[in-house]
Amino acid sequence: MTRPGAGWRTGPVLGIESSCDECSAAVLDGDRLLGHVIATQDAHAAFGGVVPEIAARAHLRQMDAVVAASLDRAGLGVSELAGVGVTAGPGLVGSLLVGVNWAKAFAFGRGLPLVGIHHMEAHLFANSIEDPSAGPPFVGLLVSGGHTLLVFAREWGRYELLGETRDDAAGEAFDKVARRLGLGWPGGPAIEREAASGTAGRFDLPRPMLDPGQDASDSSYLDFSFSGLKTAVALLAADLEEGGGPGALAAAVPDLAAEFQAAALDVLVHKTLRAVQITGCRRVLLGGGVARNGVLAERMRTALGTAGELFVPSPRLATDNGAMVARVAAWRLSRGERSGLGLNADPSLAFPGLTRTPGAHRAGAGSRRDARRSPVADTAPTR
Ligand code: KG4
Ligand code: ZN
Numbered sequence: 001m002t003r004p005g006a007g008w009r010t011g012p013v014l015g016i017e018s019s020c021d022e023c024s025a026a027v028l029d030g031d032r033l034l035g036h037v038i039a040t041q042d043a044h045a046a047f048g049g050v051v052p053e054i055a056a057r058a059h060l061r062q063m064d065a066v067v068a069a070s071l072d073r074a075g076l077g078v079s080e081l082a083g084v085g086v087t088a089g090p091g092l093v094g095s096l097l098v099g100v101n102w103a104k105a106f107a108f109g110r111g112l113p114l115v116g117i118h119h120m121e122a123h124l125f126a127n128s129i130e131d132p133s134a135g136p137p138f139v140g141l142l143v144s145g146g147h148t149l150l151v152f153a154r155e156w157g158r159y160e161l162l163g164e165t166r167d168d169a170a171g172e173a174f175d176k177v178a179r180r181l182g183l184g185w186p187g188g189p190a191i192e193r194e195a196a197s198g199t200a201g202r203f204d205l206p207r208p209m210l211d212p213g214q215d216a217s218d219s220s221y222l223d224f225s226f227s228g229l230k231t232a233v234a235l236l237a238a239d240l241e242e243g244g245g246p247g248a249l250a251a252a253v254p255d256l257a258a259e260f261q262a263a264a265l266d267v268l269v270h271k272t273l274r275a276v277q278i279t280g281c282r283r284v285l286l287g288g289g290v291a292r293n294g295v296l297a298e299r300m301r302t303a304l305g306t307a308g309e310l311f312v313p314s315p316r317l318a319t320d321n322g323a324m325v326a327r328v329a330a331w332r333l334s335r336g337e338r339s340g341l342g343l344n345a346d347p348s349l350a351f352p353g354l355t356r357t358p359g360a361h362r363a364g365a366g367s368r369r370d371a372r373r374s375p376v377a378d379t380a381p382t383r
Contacts, residue, residue, distance in 0.1 A: 114343065194253055226264065
């Protein structure tokens with residue numbers, strides 16, 4: 001069993017994250033997070049989603065200052081760094097390119113070792129920053145705007161894919177449902193807020209693939225699907241508008257949000273529990289932006305019971321951040337791993353060490369990362 005901690009001491013590592021719309025840098029020394037800066041990009045809200053071109057240009061403007069501020073907060077000079085880690089994928093290619101090229105130039109100029117990091121593996125490491133006992137073996141539920149992955153980690157770097165989404169990611173479903181209900185973007189926090197004052201059960205939404213009725217040895221047994229759930233909300237919203245106009249929909253938003261959230265969480269909790277049963281491993285780690293959802297954590301804790309162990313990252317470490325990148329980088333650098341100057345941004349980078357159970361339906365994990373693009377951006381001319 002590999003535990004994070006003092007064994008990874010490589011000296012202070014700079015972690016850089018720019019895969020989507022958060023421009024972030026962190027300085028991590030062993031278990032100590034010395035400096036951490038996350039610059040968000042408000043410009044996307046007006047478009048109802050991340051506009052890739054705007055994101056890439058914003059990263060270009062933000063990166064120098066974000067790294068400088070993280071070093072400043074750490075109270076360290078550049079010469080005191082021992083290495084650099086940067087998210088190399090998956091993500092929006094323009095955004096990734098800014099971080100990767102910034103990190104390559106910086107590492108080359110300073111003679112520092114550099115390692116490219118997989119964004120979702122970084123989400124898996126986030127818990128271990130706050131609690132070094134959050135290590136393998138564990139069942140990991142990664143729920144972000146671009147991915148929904150259920151993995152079993154025997155040790156760091158060796159992951160078994162138990163389930164993934166066949167269509168929309170969990171966070172993407174929250175975002176799209178929120179947009180249909182007129183709640184703005186990002187949708188996850190808005191849905192959680194509305195749901196708190198609504199009642200689940202007044203509307204009846206499906207729990208897709210909750211129990212596909214297949215044998216647990218079937219490779220699709222723990223897969224997810226959120227697209228039909230999203231469509232079911234859209235149909236209910238349309239019915240309400242037709243029957244009583246926009247006022248009827250507005251009045252129903254809290255109950256619709258509550259039922260949607262209950263349906264999505266039912267599936268996430270149920271499948272995670274099945275994964276616990278199948279693997280016999282009662283330690284569960286949550287990661288990714290949807291792990292900020294307080295009801296998800298609460299329901300997962302109740303479902304696991306006292307015999308289980310649940311790790312949930314604090315809100316700042318659940319959504320995209322540089323600290324989690326620094327954490328994986330420290331581990332990989334301590335093993336002697338290095339990326340050369342040939343390191344490139346890869347929007348569909350394969351999850352390192354992830355093995356898939358053979359199954360015809362399994363698309364590559366990482367293929368849904370572009371899903372947070374706004375519809376405006378999708379139709380905008382590209383250069
Ligand atoms: O991990 P993340 O910051 O970025 C990606 O890697 O995609 O996750 C962002 C996602 C968004 O879809 C956002 O709506 C969702 O996390 N999210 C939430 C909550 N806070 C953020 N979903 C549900 N409940 C929340 N409280
Ligand atoms: Zn993420």
